[in-house]
Amino acid sequence: MGANSKEKKLTSDILIIDDEADICLLVEGLLNDEGLKTRTASNAEKALAEVTARRPSLIILDIWLQGSNMDGLQLLDRFVRDYPEVPVIMISGHGNIETAVGAIKRGAYDFIEKPCELKRLNLLVEGAARSARAQRRLDNQTQEQNNKYSIRMLVGKSKAIGLLREMVKQVAQVPFSSMIITGETGTGKGLITNILHYSGTRAKGPLIEINCAALPRELLESELFGYEAGAFTGAKKRHRGLFEQAHTGTLFLDEIGEIDLELQGKLLKAVEELRIRRLGGEHEIDVDVQIIAATNKDLQHEVSLGKFRQDLYHRLNVINIHIPSLRERLDDLPELVLLFIAENNAKSSKNI
Known part of the structure; x- marks a missing residue:
C-alpha cells in the first residue's frame, strides 16, 4: 500500500462488517x-x-448485511449520526451501484464492489485516512476558534454589557437566517459576529467576511456572487463568490449601509431565495448561509432618505443586536484595561 506511516496509524483499527465470512476474510487478509x-x-x-x-x-460495511435487525444503510445512518468522525466505506455487490451512490449521499466516504480489488481498496483506505485527518484538523481549528471567540470575551459588569451578553448567548443557541448588528465604529461588531458563529449551530462551517465599503460596486458584486471565465475583461477562470464560499456557514457583510441601491436589489434576491447566479453564468446555484450584516449607520433613517431599500432592511433585520459604545459602559473600563494589557503582553512577550 502507498500509505505513509501517518495514514497507517490513522487506519490502524479497521472494523469490517459483512454477513459473508469469506468477504470478511478476504478484506481482512488484504489489509493485514x-x-x-x-x-x-x-x-x-x-x-x-x-x-x-x-x-x-x-x-468497511456491507450494504445489505442480511440476517441482522438493521441492514447496512440503516447501520450507516447510525454511524453517521453517532460517530461522524469515523469514515465508512460501503461494500456493494454487482448491480448495486445506484444504492451505493445513495449511501454516499447519506454520509458514506465511498464504496467498493465485490469482489474487492486490492488496488481499489488501498486507494479508498488511504483516502479515508486523509479525509479523517483533514476533518480532525478542521475540528481542532474550530475548537480553537470556539475557545478564542467565546461569550467570555464580552467582559464587564455594567448593565449594558450584561444585556448584550445575555442576548448574544440566546441568539447563538438558535439557528437564524439573517440579522443586523449596529453600533459605532470600534464597538466590536466583528467580535460579536465571531462569537455568534463559533458558538452557534454553524461553527463547523466557514465564516466569510467582507467590508462592503472597501470595494467599488463592480468589484463587490463579483466578489459576492462570483463569475465565470470570460464574464468580463480579466476574468480568465471561474471564481466562486463569497456566498458560495460561505456555504453551510456564515457570511458577514460589514458596513452593509455602503452598498449602492442597484446592488442592494441583487443582494435582496440572494437573501430571499438563498440562490445566486455568477456573473456570466447560465445557472442559479443554491447556497445555505446565515447572513450577519453590520453597520454604524441608522438604516431606518437611510431607508427614509431613499438610500437603503426597505425590503432588504426588513429581510436582513430578522434579529437586531445593538452594541453599546464605551461611554455607555464606563464601569467596564477597569476590566477592559486589564484585558488589553494581557493581550498586549501575550503578543509582545512582555510582562507589563
Whole structure:
C-alpha cells in the first residue's frame, strides 16, 4: 500500500462488517498484509458492540448485511449520526451501484464492489485516512476558534454589557437566517459576529467576511456572487463568490449601509431565495448561509432618505443586536484595561 506511516496509524483499527465470512476474510487478509489491524463483525448487533467497546478509525460495511435487525444503510445512518468522525466505506455487490451512490449521499466516504480489488481498496483506505485527518484538523481549528471567540470575551459588569451578553448567548443557541448588528465604529461588531458563529449551530462551517465599503460596486458584486471565465475583461477562470464560499456557514457583510441601491436589489434576491447566479453564468446555484450584516449607520433613517431599500432592511433585520459604545459602559473600563494589557503582553512577550 502507498500509505505513509501517518495514514497507517490513522487506519490502524479497521472494523469490517459483512454477513459473508469469506468477504470478511478476504478484506481482512488484504489489509493485514499491508500492516493494518482489523476486526470483524457479521451482523449489526455485533458491529454496534464492537464500536461501543472501542471506536474504530475506519469502518468497511456491507450494504445489505442480511440476517441482522438493521441492514447496512440503516447501520450507516447510525454511524453517521453517532460517530461522524469515523469514515465508512460501503461494500456493494454487482448491480448495486445506484444504492451505493445513495449511501454516499447519506454520509458514506465511498464504496467498493465485490469482489474487492486490492488496488481499489488501498486507494479508498488511504483516502479515508486523509479525509479523517483533514476533518480532525478542521475540528481542532474550530475548537480553537470556539475557545478564542467565546461569550467570555464580552467582559464587564455594567448593565449594558450584561444585556448584550445575555442576548448574544440566546441568539447563538438558535439557528437564524439573517440579522443586523449596529453600533459605532470600534464597538466590536466583528467580535460579536465571531462569537455568534463559533458558538452557534454553524461553527463547523466557514465564516466569510467582507467590508462592503472597501470595494467599488463592480468589484463587490463579483466578489459576492462570483463569475465565470470570460464574464468580463480579466476574468480568465471561474471564481466562486463569497456566498458560495460561505456555504453551510456564515457570511458577514460589514458596513452593509455602503452598498449602492442597484446592488442592494441583487443582494435582496440572494437573501430571499438563498440562490445566486455568477456573473456570466447560465445557472442559479443554491447556497445555505446565515447572513450577519453590520453597520454604524441608522438604516431606518437611510431607508427614509431613499438610500437603503426597505425590503432588504426588513429581510436582513430578522434579529437586531445593538452594541453599546464605551461611554455607555464606563464601569467596564477597569476590566477592559486589564484585558488589553494581557493581550498586549501575550503578543509582545512582555510582562507589563
